[in-house]
Structures are given as structure tokens and as C-alpha cells.
Amino acid sequence: MSPLQLTHFTAVSAVGHGVAETLDALERQRGGLAPCAFESVDLPTHIGEVRGVDKAALPDELSGYNCRNNRLAQLGLLQDGFAHAVAKSATRWGSDRIGVFIGTSTSGILETELAYREWAATGALPQSFNYAGAHNSFSVGDFVRHALRLEGPATVVCTACSSSAKVFASAQRMISVGLIDAAVVGGVDSLCLTTLYGFHSLQLTSRYACRPFDIARDGISIGEAAAFALLERLPEQLDNNAILLLGAGESSDAYHMSSPHPEGRGARASIEQALAAASLEPTDIDYINLHGTATVSNDSAEDLAVSAVFGTQVPCSSTKGATGHTLGAAGALEAVICALAIRHGLMPGGLNTRTVDPKLHVHYLRENRRSNVNRVLSNSFGFGGANCSLIFGRAA
Amino acid sequence: MPAPTALQAYIEGVGLLGPGLTDWPSAAAVLSSAAPYVASATALPAPQALPPAERRRTGAVVKLALAIGFEATTHAAVDPSTLTTVFTSSGGDGFNCHELCIVLAGSDRQLSPTRFHNSVHNVAAGYWSIAANATNAANVLCAHDASFGAGLIEALTQVAVERTPVLLLAYDTHYPEPLRAQRPIPDAFGVALVLAPDARAPLAHLTATLTDGGADHMSEPTLEKLRASIPAARSLPLLSCLAQRKSGRVVLDYFAHARIALQVELCS
Numbered sequence: 314m315s316p317l318q319l320t321h322f323t324a325v326s327a328v329g330h331g332v333a334e335t336l337d338a339l340e341r342q343r344g345g346l347a348p349c350a351f352e353s354v355d356l357p358t359h360i361g362e363v364r365g366v367d368k369a370a371l372p373d374e375l376s377g378y379n380c381r382n383n384r385l386a387q388l389g390l391l392q393d394g395f396a397h398a399v400a401k402s403a404t405r406w407g408s409d410r411i412g413v414f415i416g417t418s419t420s421g422i423l424e425t426e427l428a429y430r431e432w433a434a435t436g437a438l439p440q441s442f443n444y445a446g447a448h449n450s451f452s453v454g455d456f457v458r459h460a461l462r463l464e465g466p467a468t469v470v471c472t473a474c475s476s477s478a479k480v481f482a483s484a485q486r487m488i489s490v491g492l493i494d495a496a497v498v499g500g501v502d503s504l505c506l507t508t509l510y511g512f513h514s515l516q517l518t519s520r521y522a523c524r525p526f527d528i529a530r531d532g533i534s535i536g537e538a539a540a541f542a543l544l545e546r547l548p549e550q551l552d553n554n555a556i557l558l559l560g561a562g563e564s565s566d567a568y569h570m571s572s573p574h575p576e577g578r579g580a581r582a583s584i585e586q587a588l589a590a591a592s593l594e595p596t597d598i599d600y601i602n603l604h605g606t607a608t609v610s611n612d613s614a615e616d617l618a619v620s621a622v623f624g625t626q627v628p629c630s631s632t633k634g635a636t637g638h639t640l641g642a643a644g645a646l647e648a649v650i651c652a653l654a655i656r657h658g659l660m661p662g663g664l665n666t667r668t669v670d671p672k673l674h675v676h677y678l679r680e681n682r683r684s685n686v687n688r689v690l691s692n693s694f695g696f697g698g699a700n701c702s703l704i705f706g707r708a709a
Numbered sequence: 710m711p712a713p714t715a716l717q718a719y720i721e722g723v724g725l726l727g728p729g730l731t732d733w734p735s736a737a738a739v740l741s742s743a744a745p746y747v748a749s750a751t752a753l754p755a756p757q758a759l760p761p762a763e764r765r766r767t768g769a770v771v772k773l774a775l776a777i778g779f780e781a782t783t784h785a786a787v788d789p790s791t792l793t794t795v796f797t798s799s800g801g802d803g804f805n806c807h808e809l810c811i812v813l814a815g816s817d818r819q820l821s822p823t824r825f826h827n828s829v830h831n832v833a834a835g836y837w838s839i840a841a842n843a844t845n846a847a848n849v850l851c852a853h854d855a856s857f858g859a860g861l862i863e864a865l866t867q868v869a870v871e872r873t874p875v876l877l878l879a880y881d882t883h884y885p886e887p888l889r890a891q892r893p894i895p896d897a898f899g900v901a902l903v904l905a906p907d908a909r910a911p912l913a914h915l916t917a918t919l920t921d922g923g924a925d926h927m928s929e930p931t932l933e934k935l936r937a938s939i940p941a942a943r944s945l946p947l948l949s950c951l952a953q954r955k956s957g958r959v960v961l962d963y964f965a966h967a968r969i970a971l972q973v974e975l976c977s
Contacts, residue, residue, distance in 0.1 A: 409966070418829065425806075425888075429814040432887050444891040449800065450830055450851035464966045466919075468859040469851045471830030479848060483863060486870040490716060492862070492919075506813045511825030563846035567838040571826040579844065696826060697835025699847060 314590045316557040317485055317544045319705070320402070323393035324540035324649040325385070326636045327361030331392035336653050339661040342681060344635040346522040346534050346665075351504050352423075358518040361536025361637025362504060363388070371456075378456040380421030380447035382503040386456055389501065389539030399461045399497055399543055406494040413458040413467040414484045416477025416500040418641035420469070421447030423505040453501045465493050471641070473695030474604075476500060477540070478644025481703055482561035484544050499541035500645030508535055508640060515571060523607035523638070525631035525663050526616070526677045528670040530607045536637020540645035542652075555708040556652045559688065560591025566698025572610055577618030579700045580604075580692065584622050587690065587702040595623045597688050598704070600660045601675075602647045604692040605631020606638050613673065615692060620674035630678040634664030644693040644701060651689045651705045658686055716865040716918070718904040719911035719976070721874070722785025723951065724777035727751055727898035727935065727942065732780060739932075740945070740952035746931050751897040758840035766823050767836060769882045770802040773899045774833035775840055778878050781901035782841075786910070789841035792876040792903070793867055796834045797850040797860025799940040800892065802827055803884035833878070856881075857943045858963030864904050865917055874905040879941040898939040900948065911976045913951055920970040924962035947971060
């Protein structure tokens with residue numbers, strides 16, 4: 314595939330607002346997980362909550378989109394001059410030539426959860442309830458395109474925890490056919506009762522801050538995040554330090570709704586497709602940002618897939634020990650972390666992992682490593698066996 | 710800048726299920742005025758392709774998607790395991806969502822694990838991949854009322870870029886109250902199209918462009934009501950063109966700022 318440039322990118326997560334705070338947290342190995350005190354949730358688990366989400370105000374004309382998920386999106390758009398960079402890009406390409414592709418798993422469902430309490434008590438949903446603006450999965454996509462005043466094709470991708478990795482692939486294809494020249498891609502997912510109680514019902518949440526690839530790993534810590542990137546065609550003169558999307562691979566496990574294929578069959582296929590799309594060999598990859606959810610089954614399946622393709626020497630880590638598993642935002646958040654890894658020569662060590670499971674094969678980093686990082690792979694795997702792997706690299 | 714690639718594909722098969730429309734041949738008869746439209750609730754068949762344990766767990770969305778998907782691949786005489794898929798729906802499983810929200814509104818918030826995994830928007834894609842043993846990429850989209858258009862563009866883009874056949878499945882089911890009043894989708898409706906870059910025994914050839922012209926409406930009032938009230942049924946003007954076996958230009962609904970113009974050429 315033809316590479317694209319990540320001209321701008323930003324993220325907000327439990328480790329910080331914007332790339333400077335995110336980078337600082339990675340450099341200091343500072344995590345953002347804490348015991349769950351969200352809303353009325355009573356569960357023995359840790360979460361990665363973003364500070365200040367409820368203080369983020371939407372523009373008046375977009376008040377119909379008000380919900381935690383869109384407040385989080387708004388907080389993200391305001392970081393690092395992202396909205397301003399998109400506006401500049403729109404004057405160059407035209408606002409109808411920039412697409413919007415956002416991944417989410419639960420969008421604004423928290424509003425509906427709260428509205429049902431009122432319905433249960435009074436027999437009516439609150440007057441303020443807005444299905445299209447909050448509940449519907451597209452709410453966040455519609456909010457982002459209106460907030461950025463874009464009029465190109467738009468969609469939300471909902472493949473659970475690979476949603477905002479797959480947006481990169483969709484955007485790349487649409488730029489490739491010439492329907493658009495640039496795309497705002499991203500992921501926004503926010504804390505809600507459905508995912509907290511839902512993953513708990515599957516016995517997939519840890520009581521502790523999650524411990525990816527640890528011998529005692531026992532589940533995820535749910536987080537929330539908004540992460541965005543502006544993807545554009547390559548200019549004629551490309552800065553050597555530009556961050557590029559080099560390849561994407563997508564596959565389906567065709568195995569089970571909520572468990573990965575035990576041998577990582579689909580994961581391996583998406584990794585191999587991403588390498589093929591980027592015309593790279595496994596030895597070209599310097600660092601792998603794992604999906605690394607810290608469930609017993611994900612990490613063992615991913616380990617088999619990664620070690621089958623790369624052997625056991627490529628440094629890998631999961632940053633979910635720092636941010637939590639941000640579900641539909643994980644792909645985009647970890648794409649931003651990969652971009653920071655390349656830009657700053659930093660392979661972030663995974664937090665909370667004390668003893669790497671000796672049954673796992675990959676070279677799992679617990680400490681930060683400073684090194685030239687030219688090409689990285691990022692894995693995202695979702696419920697329903699929806700897999701996506703992305704490769705990012707430095708221009709030269 | 711590289712020259713734009715035309716968004717085009719051959720349609721090789723169609724699957725359809727909706728109120729008063731029991732499959733593509735009977736729907737084609739209605740859409741070509743060979744048979745009258747007789748309103749009746751959408752009847753969703755049990756997904757026989759799934760193992761019994763999985764079959765019992767499926768809701769309306771999965772039943773609908775699997776029915777239209779297998780009808781389209783059978784019609785196209787293609788092996789469903791070989792196809793890349795694009796699923797698009799304006800909402801998830803409305804009944805499942807309603808049940809989850811009732812439990813979460815109470816004090817005992819023990820969720821059923823099956824209800825939780827059925828709540829993901831890609832539930833139909835997950836079950837389709839298992840039923841069809843389809844290991845290729847599956848994308849799953851939502852664009853509210855523009856969901857059919859978003860899915861069609863994604864599918865045509867995949868056909869153009871990957872040069873691979875794609876199964877597009879667009880479907881919506883209705884919500885129970887109190888959400889039904891907020892999102893009044895009258896009944897389940899789904900359409901599946903097998904789209905391919907090369908012709909084998911195609912029904913028609915499509916070329917898509919964006920336009921600022923208005924979307925076509927259905928001349929028959931009951932069908933127009935369906936088109937306007939169910940996002941997946943925004944496909945009806947295209948399906949009418951196929952059913953009436955006539956080439957021509959069709960404009961489908963998409964966003965307020967753009968619609969999708971299709972040049973449809975019948976192939977046989």
C-alpha cells in the first residue's frame with residue numbers, strides 16, 4: 314500500500330492530556346490506573362479514568378451531542394492544536410475532501426444507562442435524552458465531523474477492541490481510491506456500566522492494576538481515551554522525521570465471540586498481512602506494541618502469534634498497564650504511543666508486570682529502552698475475533 | 710496526486726429480508742410490480758449454519774444478517790468463506806440493549822455474559838465468521854441514517870483497492886419501548902450484496918460517485934415509507950432498478966451534504 318503521513322496526532326487517556334503528558338508518563342513509567350470509583354459502580358477492579366472529562370464543554374451549537382463520550386472527544390480535539398491542524402488541512406484539500414473515521418465500542422451508552430434509571434422510576438426517559446446525539450454508535454463520528462466542520466465521507470467503525478485500529482485501514486483505502494485526500498482517524502471510548510459490569514460478568518476484569526504477560530495476570534483494567542490522527546497523502550518533500558502509516562492487516566478468527574483463537578490464528582494472519590502491505594520483513598520491526606490485555610487467553614494467544622512471525626527477540630510491551638484497556642479507543646491511543654516511540658526513540662516498558670510468564674515466548678520489556686525506533690507494529694484484537702495490525706515508521 | 714480510481718463493482722448476488730419481503734425473488738417481484746406488496750412482520754429464520762449451542766444465543770440482528778448473507782452468497786454461487794465482509798447497521802441489537810439497560814438501572818447489576826457479548830455492534834460479524842468459516846477481514850460500520858451509504862462506499866472501496874470480492878450486509882432491527890419512541894424503526898430489514906471486481910455471472914455493474922442531488926424515492930407509498938424509516942432500506946431504489954432489470958442512474962440517501970449516485974448497467 315502507499316504510505317500516508319500522520320501529520321498531526323494527539324491523545325488523552327488516564328496517563329495525561331496531550332502528547333507531552335503522555336510522553337512524560339511513558340518516560341517516567343507513570344501509570345494512570347486506580348481503584349474504581351466511577352459513578353455508582355461497585356466492583357473490585359481498577360480503572361483508567363481521564364481527569365476532567367465532565368468539565369469539557371461542547372460548543373453551544375453542538376449541545377445535542379452532550380454525553381461523556383463526546384465530552385471526551387472534545388477534550389481530545391482541543392489537545393496539541395489538533396482541531397487547528399485539521400482546519401488548516403481543510404483549507405488545503407477542501408472540507409469535503411477530508412474523511413472522518415472514528416472507532417468506538419460503546420459511544421454514549423452511559424447516557425442511556427442513566428436515562429433508564431429515570432424511566433424505571435418515573436416511566437419516562439428524561440426530556441434531554443437524545444438517541445442520535447448520544448446513544449447511537451455514530452454519535453461520536455457525527456460530533457467529530459461537526460466539531461471540525463468536515464463534509465467528506467464519515468463513518469464509525471465498531472469492531473469492539475480493534476475499532477480504532479481498523480479506522481486507519483479504511484481511511485487508507487479511501488485515500489487510495491481518491492475519494493478523499495486526507496482523513497481524521499481516531500478512537501473515543503468512555504467509561505460506562507455496560508463494559509464495567511459486562512467484562513466483570515465474563516470474569517475478565519482484574520481486581521488489581523492489570524499485569525500484561527505476567528505469570529499472575531488475571532484480567533483487564535478498563536480505561537477510557539480519545540486519540541486522533543490526521544492522515545494525509547505524502548508531500549513531495551518529506552521530512553525525515555515524519556511518522557508514516559506503512560501497512561495494515563485485518564483478519565477474523567472465525568472461532569468464538571469472546572475468546573481469541575487459542576493458537577492466535579487470526580492474530581498471526583493480521584500481522585502477516587500488515588507486513589506484506591508494508592513490503593517489510595519481520596526483521597524490519599524494531600518494537601511491537603502488543604494488544605496485551607492481561608487476560609490469560611489473550612496474552613497466550615498473542616504470544617504464539619507474535620513469536621511465530623518474529624521469533625523471540627523483537628522487544629515487545631503492552632502499554633495497557635499504564636492506560637488500562639481503552640477498548641474501542643485502544644487502537645488509536647496505541648498508534649499515538651507508537652508514533653511517540655518512533656519520534657523519541659523510546660520503547661516503553663510495560664507497567665505492573667513483575668514476573669513475565671515463563672510459558673510465554675516473546676521478549677517482553679518491563680523497563681524502558683532508549684534506542685532508534687524506526688518501524689513498529691501495533692496489534693489490536695476485538696470480540697468476535699476482529700483483528701487488526703498496523704505498522705508505523707519513520708520516513709527515513 | 711494520483712488519478713482517482715472509479716468506485717465500481719459487479720453485483721453478483723442479492724439477499725433480502727424485511728416486512729412483507731421474504732427473500733430476494735419475492736421482493737424482486739414486488740419491486741417490479743409483478744406482485745402486490747402485502748404487509749407482514751419480518752420473519753427471522755433460525756441460523757441453521759451455527760452449532761446449536763451458538764444458535765440459541767443469537768438475537769434478531771444475527772438471525773437477520775446470517776439469513777441475508779447466505780441468501781446472497783447462494784445466489785452468487787460463491788463460497789462464503791472466501792469473502793471479505795462489510796457489515797453496516799444503524800444500531801445494535803435493540804432488545805439486548807434494552808435488557809442490559811434494565812439490569813444496569815437496578816441495584817443487582819449481574820449481567821448475563823451472553824447478553825454482554827451480544828451487545829457489541831460487531832456481533833453479527835462474529836457469528837457470520839463462525840457460521841461461514843470466514844477468516845478474511847470483516848469491517849463493521851455505523852453511520853446512523855447514513856449507514857447503508859457508508860457501508861456501500863466502504864465495500865466498493867475494498868473491491869477497488871484490494872481487488873477482492875466483498876459481501877456487504879446492511880441491516881437494522883427495531884427497539885422496544887422506551888427507545889422505540891426515540892428511534893422508531895418499524896421492523897427488521899436487511900439487504901446483502903455480493904460485490905466483485907471482475908464479472909463471472911454478474912447481475913449488474915455499478916459505478917458510484919458522490920452528488921449533491923436529492924435521493925430517489927419509491928413511487929409506491931408503502932415502500933417509500935419503508936425506505937424512509939429503516940436505514941438499510943435506503944437501498945430500495947437500487948434494488949428496484951435490479952428487480953425491474955433496467956439500466957439507469959439511481960441516487961441513494963447518504964448524508965445531508967452528499968448523496969451517492971449509482972450508474973447501474975444490467976449485465977444479462
